[in-house]
Structures are given as C-alpha cells and as structure tokens.
Amino acid sequence: xASIELRxxxxxxxxxxxxKGVDLDIKHGEFCVFVGPSGCGKSTLLRMISGLEDxxxxxxxxxxxxxxxxxxADRGLAMVFQSYxxxxxxTVRQNLSFGLENINTPKAEIAEKITSVAKMLQIDMxxxxxxxxxxxxxRQRVAIGRAVVREPKVFLFDEPLSNLxxxxxxxxxxxxxxxxxxxxxxxxxxxxxxxxxxxxADKIAVLxxxxxxxxxxxxxxxxxxxxxxxxxFIGSPKMNFLAGRIEDGDRGELVLPSGERVLIPEDGxxxxxxxxxxxxxxxxxxxxxxxxxxxxxxxxxxxLGGESYIYGTTRDGTPLTVHSPGQTRVRxxxxxxxxxxxxxxxxxxxxxxxxxxxx
Amino acid sequence: xxxxxEFMTRTRGGGKMDWTDWLTYCYLVLGxxxxxxxxxxxxxxxxxxxxxxxxxxxxxxxxxxxxxxVDGYEDPLPLFQITAGEYEGRTLAQLRRVGLVAQxxxxxxxxxxxxxxxxxxxxxxxxxxxxxxxxxxxxxxxFLRFLWNSTFITVMATVIMLLVxxxxxxxxxxxxxxxxxxxxxxxxxxxxxxxxVVLVPLFLITQQLGMLNSLWGVIIPGAATPxxxxxxxxxxxxxxxxxxxxxxxxxxxxxxxxxRIILPLSAPAIAVLAILAIMWRxxxxxxxxxxxxxxxxFTLQLALNSFQGELNTEWSSLLAMTVLxxxxxxxxxxxxxxxxxxxxxxxxxx
Numbered sequence: 001x002a003s004i005e006l007r008x009x010x011x012x013x014x015x016x017x018x019x020k021g022v023d024l025d026i027k028h029g030e031f032c033v034f035v036g037p038s039g040c041g042k043s044t045l046l047r048m049i050s051g052l053e054d055x056x057x058x059x060x061x062x063x064x065x066x067x068x069x070x071x072x073a074d075r076g077l078a079m080v081f082q083s084y085x086x087x088x089x090x091t092v093r094q095n096l097s098f099g100l101e102n103i104n105t106p107k108a109e110i111a112e113k114i115t116s117v118a119k120m121l122q123i124d125m126x127x128x129x130x131x132x133x134x135x136x137x138x139r140q141r142v143a144i145g146r147a148v149v150r151e152p153k154v155f156l157f158d159e160p161l162s163n164l165x166x167x168x169x170x171x172x173x174x175x176x177x178x179x180x181x182x183x184x185x186x187x188x189x190x191x192x193x194x195x196x197x198x199x200x201a202d203k204i205a206v207l208x209x210x211x212x213x214x215x216x217x218x219x220x221x222x223x224x225x226x227x228x229x230x231x232x233f234i235g236s237p238k239m240n241f242l243a244g245r246i247e248d249g250d251r252g253e254l255v256l257p258s259g260e261r262v263l264i265p266e267d268g269x270x271x272x273x274x275x276x277x278x279x280x281x282x283x284x285x286x287x288x289x290x291x292x293x294x295x296x297x298x299x300x301x302x303x304l305g306g307e308s309y310i311y312g313t314t315r316d317g318t319p320l321t322v323h324s325p326g327q328t329r330v331r332x333x334x335x336x337x338x339x340x341x342x343x344x345x346x347x348x349x350x351x352x353x354x355x356x357x358x359x
Numbered sequence: 360x361x362x363x364x365e366f367m368t369r370t371r372g373g374g375k376m377d378w379t380d381w382l383t384y385c386y387l388v389l390g391x392x393x394x395x396x397x398x399x400x401x402x403x404x405x406x407x408x409x410x411x412x413x414x415x416x417x418x419x420x421x422x423x424x425x426x427x428x429v430d431g432y433e434d435p436l437p438l439f440q441i442t443a444g445e446y447e448g449r450t451l452a453q454l455r456r457v458g459l460v461a462q463x464x465x466x467x468x469x470x471x472x473x474x475x476x477x478x479x480x481x482x483x484x485x486x487x488x489x490x491x492x493x494x495x496x497x498x499x500x501x502f503l504r505f506l507w508n509s510t511f512i513t514v515m516a517t518v519i520m521l522l523v524x525x526x527x528x529x530x531x532x533x534x535x536x537x538x539x540x541x542x543x544x545x546x547x548x549x550x551x552x553x554x555x556v557v558l559v560p561l562f563l564i565t566q567q568l569g570m571l572n573s574l575w576g577v578i579i580p581g582a583a584t585p586x587x588x589x590x591x592x593x594x595x596x597x598x599x600x601x602x603x604x605x606x607x608x609x610x611x612x613x614x615x616x617x618x619r620i621i622l623p624l625s626a627p628a629i630a631v632l633a634i635l636a637i638m639w640r641x642x643x644x645x646x647x648x649x650x651x652x653x654x655x656x657f658t659l660q661l662a663l664n665s666f667q668g669e670l671n672t673e674w675s676s677l678l679a680m681t682v683l684x685x686x687x688x689x690x691x692x693x694x695x696x697x698x699x700x701x702x703x704x705x706x707x708x709x
Contacts, residue, residue, distance in 0.1 A: 052604050073610040085601035089623040098619075099609030150609070 002063050002076075002153035002186045003028045004049065010057035011044060011210075018044050020210040021058065026188065026203065031180050034190045035197040035233070036207035042190045043082075043158055045207070049188065050156050051075050063153065078147035079156040082163065084139045086131040092118075092142050093127040099150045117149045120182075137168045144179070157189040161196065173199060194234050198222070206230050224346075228353040231280045231346055237309065240286065240320045242279045242294070243350055246271050254279055258315035262293045262340050269347045269356040277356065280346035283309070283323040288330070289339030296320050298334050303327055312336070398685075405678035406488040412674045423487035427452050429469045439463065439480040446473060450483065492679035502680070504655060505662040508574060510687075512647070512658060513640040516578040520636050521629060523583045528591030529621050533603060543592070549585045554645075562649055576650040577658075581640070587632050594628035595621060634695050641688055659684045 004026040011019040019041050026032045034042040047053035049060060051072030059066050067075050078099075086095050093114060100110045118124040121141045131139055140160060147155055157176070161169045177200050180187050191197055197204050198218045206213045206221065206229070214226040218234075225231035231239050242262070244254040251273055252266045262279060264271070271277055288310075296312030308328040313319050322338060330336060347356040371377045404412060407421040426435035429452055436452035439461075451463040451473060461480065463473045496502040530536075531543050561580055570576030598621065606616045622629070644660045651657060657665070663684065666677040 047604075050608065052607065072604075072607050077608065079605070079608045081601045081605060083599060083601050085599065085605040087602060087606070087620060089626075098606070098611070102610040102612075102615065146605075146609070 004154065004186060004188070005061040005064075006045075006049070006058065007061070008058040009045070009048060009055055009060060011041075011048060011053070012056050018210050019048065019055075022207075022210075022212050024205060024212065024215060026186060028186055029184050031177070031187045031189065031200060031202045033197040033201035033204045034188065034207055035192065035194055035204055036213075037233075038192055039209075040207040041210040042192075042207045046079075046156055046158055046188060046190045050077055050079050052079075076153040077156055078150050078152035078154075079158065080143045080147050080160045082159040084131070084143040084160075084163075086139060086142055086146070088131050091128050091130055092123060092134070092145075095131070095142060096127075096146055096149050099146065103150075113149050113151075117145050121145045121148070136164050137172065140164060140172055144176070148179070148183070153185065155185055155187040157187065159190055159192065161191070162193075169196075176200065195236055198234065204234075206233055224355070224357060225280075226355050228278060228280070228348045231348070231355075235282060237283050237321045237323070239280045239282050239346070242281075242314070242318060242320075244277060244279065246273050246275045246277055248273050256294070256314070256316065260294055260315070263342050264345060264347065265342045271347055271356050276350040278348045278350045278353075279340075280348060281340060281344055283321040285341055285344035286320070286322045286338045287324070288322070288336045290337060292337035292339040294320075294340060295335055295337045296322075298330055298332050298336060301328065301330055301332060310336075401678060401685075402682055405492055405675070405682045406490070407492075407675065407678075408489045409673075409675045411489075412678075420486055421488060422484040423489065425483040425485060427466045429464065429466050431469055436464075436466075438466075438483040439475075440483050441475060441480050443479040444476060446475060447479075451475065451480070453480075489675065492675045493683070495676060496680055496683070500662065500676070501655070502662075502683070505657050505659045506683075508656060509641060509658040509660070509684075512574055512577050512643075513637055515574075516581055516640045517633055517636040519578065519582045520584060520587060521633060524587035524632065525591050525622060525625065525629060526617065527583070527588045528595050528625075529617050531588065532592045532595035533598075533600070533621070543589075546585045546588050550589075558645075558649070561646075565650060571650055572653050572656055574651075574656065577643070577647050581643075581646070584636075587636070590632055591625060591628050594625055598624050630695055634691060637691050638688055641684075 004024070006022050006024040009019060009022045010017065022045060024032075034045060036042050044053060048055050049062075051067065051070060055068060060068060062075060062077075087098065090098065096114045096117065097110050100113065105113075114127070115124070118127055121144060123138065123141045123145055126134060126138055126142070131142065134142065140163075143160070160176070161172050164172060173196060176189075180200075189196075189200060201218050203216065204218055204221055205215045208229050214221055214230045221230055221234045225234060225239075228241070232241070242254075242256055244256040244262070247253040247255055247261075251271055252264055254262045254264050254277060256262065264279065294314060296310075296314050298310055298312045300311045302309040302311075305327065307326065308324045308330075310322040310324060310328060310330050311319065312322070320338070324330075348354060349356055370380045371383075403419065403421060408423060410424075411418070411422060425438045427438055428435050432454075436454065438450055438452055441447055441449050441451055449465065452466050454462040454464060454472070456462070456477065459477050461475050461477050463475050463480075464471065465473070527546070531539060531546075565571060565576050565580060568576075570579065602620060602624075603616055606620050611619065642660065643658075644664070647658050647661055648664070651661060654665070659680065663677060663680055666673050666680065
C-alpha cells in the first residue's frame with residue numbers, strides 16, 4: 001500500500017515560512033495534483049515528500065510509515081523532473097539502467113525491464129542515443145521511463161510538461177494519465193496549469209502561499225470552491241466576480257456599486273443582510289438577455305468559430321467575460337445586458353474570501 | 360591539400376587581396392615567426408655539431424665538414440677547397456693549422472705537405488644532422504632515468520591533483536554546509552601568497568617528513584592547487600542540481616554521484632586542468648631543484664640544468680635534451696587541445 005499522509009508539514013528557510021502546515025491524505029492508487037500559482041510552494045512540497053528537501057516540522061508517512069528521516073533513495077519513490085534531469089553523458093539505455101544498477105539488479109533482469117518499459121513508452125528505437133540527440137517529447141518519455149523502470153511505490157512529477165509545446169503537452173497529458181491507469185500506482189503531480197490538473201487528477205490540492213486552499217476531486221473544486229482563490233483559479237476562462245452588498249431588508253438581492261440589483265437565492269447560502277459579498281459566476285453561465293440585471297460595455301470579442309468570448313466591463317469597471325456558444329453578433333463598443341441565473345452563482349464573503357455555501 | 364591551400368590564401372571578400380588582408384597576413388606571419396622561430400631554431404641547432412654551434416655568424420641549417428681518411432693518420436682529416444694561390448682548384452685535407460698558415464696534404468699524395476694561407480681555403484661542407492647529439496644522451500648520460508623520473512612525477516602528481524581538486528570542488532560547489540564560503544575564500548586566498556614565500560617552510564616540512572631526495576617529496580606538496588579547485592568548482596556549479604537529485608532518487612551513493620555523474624560531466628574542465636597540471640609538473644624546476652639533490656633522482660629539467668657548468672656549457676647535448684623534453688608536452692597539447700576548446704557539456708536539460 002502506498003498511501004501518503006502529510007500531517008502539519010512545515011518548511012521554513014530561516015524566518016521565511018514556505019510551507020505553513022499542510023495536511024493531506026492521498027490514498028493508494030490516487031492521482032493527486034498539486035496546483036497553484038508559481039511560488040506557492042507546490043514544488044517544495046513535492047521535494048519534501050521525495051526526501052530531497054528536509055522538513056522543518058510535521059510528519060510525512062508513506063504507506064503508514066513515517067519517513068521524516070528516511071533518505072530520498074530509500075523512500076521507494078521515483079521522480080520526474082521539470083528539466084528531465086537526464087544524465088547527459090549516458091545513452092538512453094544507461095539512463096534507464098543506472099537506478100537498477102545501483103540496487104544491484106542482475107544484468108539480464110535490467111535488460112528485460114528496459115526492453116518492456118522502452119516498448120511501453122515507445123522509446124525502444126532511441127535506446128542508444130544520448131539525451132542531446134532527442135526531442136523534448138522523447139526526453140520526457142525517457143525521464144518517465146527512468147522512473148517507471150524502477151517500479152516505485154509512488155511517482156512524483158514536478159511540472160513535467162512545462163517545457164513542451166502546447167500540442168505535445170496535450171499528448172503527453174493523455175499518456176501520463178493512461179500510464180496511471182495501467183500501473184495503478186499512487187502519483188503526485190505538480191503543475192501550475194489548472195487544465196492539466198482538471199484533466200488528469202483524481203484529487204486536486206490547490207495551494208497558495210504554502211497552504212492548501214482546498215483538497216478534493218476536480219469537479220468538487222469546480223462546483224463548490226471553498227473560497228475566492230480556488231474559484232478564480234479552477235476553471236478556464238476565469239470565474240467572473242461581482243462585489244456588492246446584500247440589501248438590508250432582503251437577503252435575496254445583491255446591490256452592485258453601480259446600483260444594479262442581482263437576484264440571488266435565499267436558500268443554500270448563509271448571507272446576512274448588509275453583508276459585503278462577492279458573487280461569482282462562470283463565463284459559461286452568463287448569457288446576453290434583454291432584461292438581464294447586469295450590463296457591460298463590450299471591450300473585445302474573440303470569435304473562435306465554434307464558440308465566442310465577449311470581454312467587457314460593468315458600469316463600475318469590473319471586468320467580465322462571457323462565453324457564448326457558436327458565433328456572436330455582438331460588436332465592440334456595444335452595451336449588452338446579461339442574465340445571472342440564480343442557480344449558477346457562488347457567493348463569497350468579500351472580507352474573508354470564504355464561500356457562504358450553507359452546510 | 361587543396362583545402363589547405365584554399366584556407367591559407369583566403370581573403371576578406373573572397374576575391375582580390377584587400378589592404379586588410381595584407382595587414383592580417385603580415386600580422387599572422389609575424390606571429391608565426393615570433394612563436395615558432397625559437398622552436399625551429401632550437402630543433403635545427405640540436406642537430407649541429409659542437410663546432411658548428413660555436414661558429415660565428417651562426418647558420419640556419421646544420422652543416423658538417425667533409426672529411427677523408429688518409430693512410431698514416433688515425434683521425435679523419437677535414438677537407439678544404441683551395442680558392443686562391445698556388446694550389447687553386449684542388450681539394451686538400453688539413454693536418455693542422457699554425458697561425459695564419461695551414462699544413463695540408465693532398466689525399467692522393469699523402470707524403471707531400473703543402474703550406475696554404477688560411478684565407479685561401481674554404482671548408483668543404485654538406486648538410487648533415489648530428490644525430491650523435493641524441494644518441495650521446497642515451498650513451499653518455501642516464502637519459503632514460505631522468506625521463507622516468509619526470510614522467511613518474513608528472514603522472515602521479517597530475518592524477519593525485521585531479522582527484523584531490525575535483526573532490527574539493529565537488530564539495531564546495533554542490534554541498535551546502537556552514538563555512539563553505541569561508542573555506543573557498545581561504546583556498547582562493549592562498550593564491551595571493553607567492554610560492555617563494557612558502558618555499559622555506561615547505562622545505563622544512565618536507566624534510567621533517569623524510570621526503571627529501573624522494574620523488575614523492577616533489578609530488579605531494581603540489582597535490583592541491585587553489586587554481587585547480589577554483590576552476591573545477593566554477594565548472595561544477597553549472598551542472599544542474601536536478602541531475603544530482605535524479606541520481607539520488609536513483610539510489611546512487613554520494614561517491615557514485617561524484618564518480619559516475621560529476622566527473623564525466625566535468626570532463627572538459629578536468630581536461631583543461633590536466634593539461635595545465637602536466638605542463639606545470641613537467642616544466643617545474645625550482646621545487647625539484649630544492650628537494651632532489653642526487654643525480655639518480657633528477658628530473659629532465661634538473662638534468663638540463665646540470666649541462667650548464669660554471670665554465671663550460673655542452674650546448675649540443677643541452678639542445679638535444681631540450682628538444683626531447685619539449686616533445687611530450689607538445690604531444691599532450693596536440694591530443695588534448697580539443698578539450699580546451701570544447702568547453703560546455705550539454706546538460707540533458709532543455
């Protein structure tokens with residue numbers, strides 16, 4: 001069993017706290033993605049799990065055993081690095097066999113494992129080349145192969161696709177996901193790209209400034225974000241936010257600074273009259289409607305053929321994005337009214353940023 | 360060959376010689392003369408006989424006077440062409456010279472002695488390589504012994520130095536420990552102390568350790584050089600840490616990381632340092648001179664020095680040995696020079 005538990009894991013460099021008490025519970029066989037903006041500590045957290053980085057406080061347990069003092073090599077993990085970190089002076093075959101040689105695997109067995117892994121990753125014709133003669137995608141495969149060949153309990157990926165071009169990234173994304181299905185190992189994957197996170201993960205941990213903002217299944221994060229940060233980070237294009245104030249007498253109405261009033265559901269959210277509240281709504285849920293409560297001035301329009309994006313600002317200057325299926329007739333400079341379906345909104349306390357979703 | 364000609368006659372615009380081409384070629388030819396002139400002069404001189412070396416004005420190519428064996432005389436006699444006077448046009452052998460007059464004989468008629476004014480004769484000469492300068496080194500001196508001493512010191516000192524320096528550089532570049540920068544500063548700081556200042560203390564230590572008159576006494580004191588540590592450290596810093604991390608995840612011990620990852624990736628820097636070390640050790644003079652006082656321990660450089668006596672210098676042997684001493688260094692340079700230029704290893708990363 002290769003579950004991973006983090007309990008109040010901390011890391012500080014001198015007086016600077018980089019990881020501020022992370023609790024996570026990753027079950028055996030799960031594909032867990034750490035996602036967050038750069039500098040949020042996601043790579044550091046991964047390196048702490050791998051053992052390459054010491055931890056300042058807390059506990060890391062792999063398969064139930066606390067591994068705080070176990071050196072990286074003995075944790076039974078394999079890591080794929082952002083820069084691939086292939087050994088440049090060795091051929092692909094030597095790159096793959098290096099780890100096996102270090103644990104004194106018999107030669108015949110090494111050859112056998114390399115052959116099967118190389119075939120699986122389609123790098124069998126590259127075995128005698130050196131890393132500098134490979135393309136980015138091929139290097140990536142070799143780096144993954146080097147991890148796979150050692151048959152580790154857990155795979156760690158540190159932004160493995162960030163050096164690839166967009167098209168290749170989509171391909172490799174699919175391959176890593178299918179690798180996970182085939183091997184069934186626990187995998188932890190670090191990325192700053194929420195699309196990667198959404199498409200690959202069983203569980204996503206959204207990190208910000210060394211803290212886990214929310215940990216859960218992709219759609220759980222999408223549908224019920226716990227705070228403004230998660231709401232804004234998950235989903236593309238970004239969720240629209242409208243800051244306003246709940247009407248004193250009526251919990252069902254939000255007044256925007258421009259004076260526009262938006263109907264909100266009275267049930268399900270814990271809003272109080274007079275509270276400063278931020279309303280979140282995904283661009284896909286807002287539609288032009290003649291009697292809509294919010295009007296925007298269109299600043300730019302992106303026609304993608306099958307779908308269109310309308311970018312505009314409200315009367316008080318808040319930027320809004322509207323996704324419209326198919327092609328749109330809206331022109332730049334027009335003012336359009338938008339409908340806000342009450343069933344599709346998210347409410348957050350403006351001050352704390354927390355969701356007002358009732359328990 | 361055609362390519363060489365094409366290369367040697369290349370011009371700026373590809374067509375006619377521009378004035379900048381003239382300037383460039385003049386400059387390059389001057390450079391060649393300055394750099395190769397002395398070496399060529401040395402090599403040619405090493406093939407001259409002692410008499411030819413003493414000759415003034417000196418000549419470029421080595422010549423030897425023609426001699427002839429005449430019955431009744433044990434040694435070969437030098438031949439001269441008579442250019443004026445009574446015997447003009449004849450070729451005579453000289454017996455001896457007294458003042459301005461030479462006693463000569465005709466090899467065909469050895470009984471008659473002829474007196475010739477020395478201004479009336481020209482020595483008969485031909486191009487000849489005095490190979491005996493070289494063979495003499497092996498016959499008269501223990502050249503192979505000196506060569507072995509020099510080689511042993513150079514090879515051992517270079518190997519030990521590379522090992523010590525690369526390990527120090529690895530620690531200083533890839534491990535984070537307290538006082539790392541202090542250690543580095545001290546290492547580099549020693550560069551500011553001239554060798555001559557520490558010569559006497561170094562001698563005393565070597566003496567206390569009983570290494571005087573032993574080749575190890577030359578090898579060990581020079582085993583760690585600040586230049587080497589610094590050079591290798593600067594290079595190793597450029598090796599990405601992720602490669603080391605990857606090796607650690609691959610269960611490689613720190614020693615294995617050093618041996619299998621760091622050393623191969625530092626090969627260009629190590630090659631440069633090896634070339635430098637070989638040149639330093641091979642050409643080292645002062646320290647071996649101090650440590651080694653018995654002839655059988657002499658290096659080539661010391662042996663060369665011993666040819667230069669207070670009153671008499673045996674130029675022919677000295678020059679021949681100098682050429683032989685230069686050769687290994689030139690060969691090392693020829694075979695390793697591509698590493699000096701190769702520079703950066705590709706880093707497996709992007």
